Amino acid sequence: MKITVINGSMRHGSTWHCMDAIRQELEKYDKTDVTEFSLPKDMPQFCIGCYACFYNGEDTCPHAAYIKPIVDAMTESELVILTSPVYGFDVSGQMKALLDHLCFMWMSHRPDPRMFHKIGLTISTTAGAGLSHTTKTMKNSLTYWGVKRVFTYKIPVAAMKWDDVSEKKQKKIKKDAEILAARIAKCIQNAHKLPNPLFRSCLFKIMAGMQKKNDWNQTDRFHWEKHGWLSGGNPF
Numbered sequence: 001m002k003i004t005v006i007n008g009s010m011r012h013g014s015t016w017h018c019m020d021a022i023r024q025e026l027e028k029y030d031k032t033d034v035t036e037f038s039l040p041k042d043m044p045q046f047c048i049g050c051y052a053c054f055y056n057g058e059d060t061c062p063h064a065a066y067i068k069p070i071v072d073a074m075t076e077s078e079l080v081i082l083t084s085p086v087y088g089f090d091v092s093g094q095m096k097a098l099l100d101h102l103c104f105m106w107m108s109h110r111p112d113p114r115m116f117h118k119i120g121l122t123i124s125t126t127a128g129a130g131l132s133h134t135t136k137t138m139k140n141s142l143t144y145w146g147v148k149r150v151f152t153y154k155i156p157v158a159a160m161k162w163d164d165v166s167e168k169k170q171k172k173i174k175k176d177a178e179i180l181a182a183r184i185a186k187c188i189q190n191a192h193k194l195p196n197p198l199f200r201s202c203l204f205k206i207m208a209g210m211q212k213k214n215d216w217n218q219t220d221r222f223h224w225e226k227h228g229w230l231s232g233g234n235p236f
């Protein structure tokens, strides 16, 4: 099972340990081949809003040297995992900086059809609050990239570091990981047979309608034409 993990923190803290617990459980179903990125080490730049990715293609992003290996790994994986600790009720700045760079592959621009059969997972921990908003930020990207099914794992750990997480809580995380990994593994085995999410099908139709009228961005429009999506082609 090919997995890409994008850690929204460099720490091997509570969030990383939750991810690792799930990864270890997944290993029971299939050998895991994990490509792991840690932020900001593997993508230390902020989006500068130059619009090069939108108008001239993602290869022209000034930070393409960082972005391309991440996109390549995601498109080659069956499972894409985004993780972040809660910082001020949201993802870490470094995770948001990466997600900003990947807006070109949102459904409203140039969705990559290789993402359409992926399974996504978001993982977040907090000392006490902010999990819903943080999860939503990461889930939005996975959903709008067109990922087929998104799982989420979120837990308040009442701690600032993993060693301070109570034994009871660590046991709960292990148990949760067992249950979640079983669901994810089953989903990956059946990824091509899973029903298409209604939201994605509707969104795709709306975006196709918009691209038909698109006279403001030829790069986006060409992408949709090239895949035959403006002449009735259905990628799902």
Ligand SMILES: Cc1cc2nc3c(=O)[nH]c(=O)nc-3n(C[C@H](O)[C@H](O)[C@H](O)COP(=O)(O)O)c2cc1C
Residues within 6 Å of the ligand: 009, 011, 012, 013, 014, 015, 016, 085, 086, 087, 088, 089, 090, 125, 126, 127, 128, 129, 130, 157, 159, 160, 161, 162
């Ligand atoms: C900059 C910063 C901001 C944080 N903001 C929040 C917050 O808004 N709410 C909260 O309950 N915990 C907050 N925390 C605590 C972390 O979310 C929590 O300890 C988390 O489990 C750390 O994950 P890690 O061990 O993977 O780094 C914050 C921590 C840091 C460093």
